[in-house]
Amino acid sequence: MDSRSGKRIPTSLASRGLEFLKMGARLAAKTGVGGEAGARRIEQAEILVEGLSKLKGAAMKLGQTVSVELRDLLPPEVVDALSKLQDQGSTLSGAQIRAILAEEWGAERLAQLDGFVDRPLASASIGQVHAAGWSGEEIVLKVQFPGISRTIDSDIQGLGLLLKGMLAVTGRKIAIEPLLEELGSVFRQETDYRLEADFLREYGANIAAHRGYRVPNVIDELVTSRVLAMSRERGLKPLDWMKLRQPSAEVRNRLGQRFLDLYEIEFFQMGLVQTDPNFANFLIDDSRDRDNPVITLLDFGAVKRYEAEFRSSYREVLRLAREGSEQELLEKVFSIGLLDRDETREGQEAMMRLLRASLSPFDPARQPFRFVDADYARDMRELAMELTKACRVSPPPRAILFLHRKLGGVFNLLKAMEVELDLTDYWKRIVLGPSAG
Numbered sequence: 001m002d003s004r005s006g007k008r009i010p011t012s013l014a015s016r017g018l019e020f021l022k023m024g025a026r027l028a029a030k031t032g033v034g035g036e037a038g039a040r041r042i043e044q045a046e047i048l049v050e051g052l053s054k055l056k057g058a059a060m061k062l063g064q065t066v067s068v069e070l071r072d073l074l075p076p077e078v079v080d081a082l083s084k085l086q087d088q089g090s091t092l093s094g095a096q097i098r099a100i101l102a103e104e105w106g107a108e109r110l111a112q113l114d115g116f117v118d119r120p121l122a123s124a125s126i127g128q129v130h131a132a133g134w135s136g137e138e139i140v141l142k143v144q145f146p147g148i149s150r151t152i153d154s155d156i157q158g159l160g161l162l163l164k165g166m167l168a169v170t171g172r173k174i175a176i177e178p179l180l181e182e183l184g185s186v187f188r189q190e191t192d193y194r195l196e197a198d199f200l201r202e203y204g205a206n207i208a209a210h211r212g213y214r215v216p217n218v219i220d221e222l223v224t225s226r227v228l229a230m231s232r233e234r235g236l237k238p239l240d241w242m243k244l245r246q247p248s249a250e251v252r253n254r255l256g257q258r259f260l261d262l263y264e265i266e267f268f269q270m271g272l273v274q275t276d277p278n279f280a281n282f283l284i285d286d287s288r289d290r291d292n293p294v295i296t297l298l299d300f301g302a303v304k305r306y307e308a309e310f311r312s313s314y315r316e317v318l319r320l321a322r323e324g325s326e327q328e329l330l331e332k333v334f335s336i337g338l339l340d341r342d343e344t345r346e347g348q349e350a351m352m353r354l355l356r357a358s359l360s361p362f363d364p365a366r367q368p369f370r371f372v373d374a375d376y377a378r379d380m381r382e383l384a385m386e387l388t389k390a391c392r393v394s395p396p397p398r399a400i401l402f403l404h405r406k407l408g409g410v411f412n413l414l415k416a417m418e419v420e421l422d423l424t425d426y427w428k429r430i431v432l433g434p435s436a437g
Helices: 014-029 039-056 058-068 076-087 094-105 106-113 149-168 177-190 193-207 238-245 249-270 308-323 326-336 343-359 374-390 397-418 426-431
Strands: 127-134 137-144 225-233 272-273 283-284 294-297 303-305
Touching: 014 039, 014 149, 039 058, 039 076, 039 149, 039 272, 058 076, 058 149, 058 177, 094 106, 094 127, 094 137, 094 225, 094 326, 149 177, 177 193, 193 225, 193 249, 193 272, 193 303, 238 283, 238 397, 249 294, 249 308, 249 397, 249 426, 272 397, 308 343, 308 426, 326 343, 343 374
Parallel strands: none
Antiparallel strands: 127 137, 137 225, 272 303, 283 294
16 A cells, blocks of 8 residues: 555456556557557556556556656657656555564564664665664664565566557557566565665775765665665755755865766776666765765666676777777677667667767867857757667667766766866776876
8 A cells, every 4th residue: 555645556467467457558559549659658648657557566667767767769759658657655654664564574683773763864666765763773764665676577567568569659669668677676686685684785885995975874684685785875865965954066076076986986997887877866975074975885786797808899899989880889788789780871870970979079179178068968968869760670779878877977977066177097997907107
């Protein structure tokens, strides 16, 4: 039962499958009916959002992700409607959450909690976060809603069938199965809190070698597959920090460099990337030094591992995009799965334009680069749309889907912080390695 709406959420595979069938029937009824095509698509999109909102859980989480990752493939009316799912999370009451904790831990351990706070600190589509105390320390508990993990595969299958129908109206023959498989893989990972705890420990051990970053400590004895317990970290969300502190340009740029360095450390050095671009996944802690804040990372559910061979190939793509021939660049793009070898010439040319234009922030003439540069953001958006329209057989590249999702989040954060940086040394580091800077 969702405590916000008071409505019962379908949790069995049969009941959720029935909801997808109902959605499919309602969507089909709006296909080819009288009236303008745009109006019909709006009605179809509203049906989809209504159904996913009712299902919550895996279906809603996938719908939220699709609204971002398939925004250039689906009709704009569908994307606009799905984006509304971003603001619709579930909420369980404190009593319901304590019942889950009792089921996971047993009543005796639950009774040892000190000061459990019923009101959640945060709530999303698959769980919510509560403050509590343990052994005299402030902690946070990330608690997963019931039935999430067992419905993932069926929800992916159901949503995939609906999306294929909507994609068909665009006339493209793009196989979205690999993309849905990648989304499902990451989502299954996000529902295993033991795995998230493992990533948190590994990431924390690696990032400890770099000053200016912090992650929560795992409370090992409280972790289960549906409960993650961590130390409670203090600080301000980035936009709140900007508003309340009104930092100088020097401090903004220093922190912006730290965020940018973090991306280079995660991908090119560690091969372990926290891919969720949500600004709320970071806290800025300037309690010890107002001019030199520490960045705390909070969410490790969507961590992706990238092997050394792939990272080396990716460096080569960047190098070739700036100084290689078109044929060399295309061959490397094919080899790491950024584009299908059967893609049309138009699609190949669009990919070349996008890759080369994306490196414009590193041009010597643009240093220092201003991240608030509206022309760059606009140009990238237009080129991405051009690529999507030109491609007839290539789905969004699975290998870098979540990596570029994170990179886009970093860019948007630095833009919001009005950061201005000389990227000359950064380019050397990401192409030649850390020692090159």
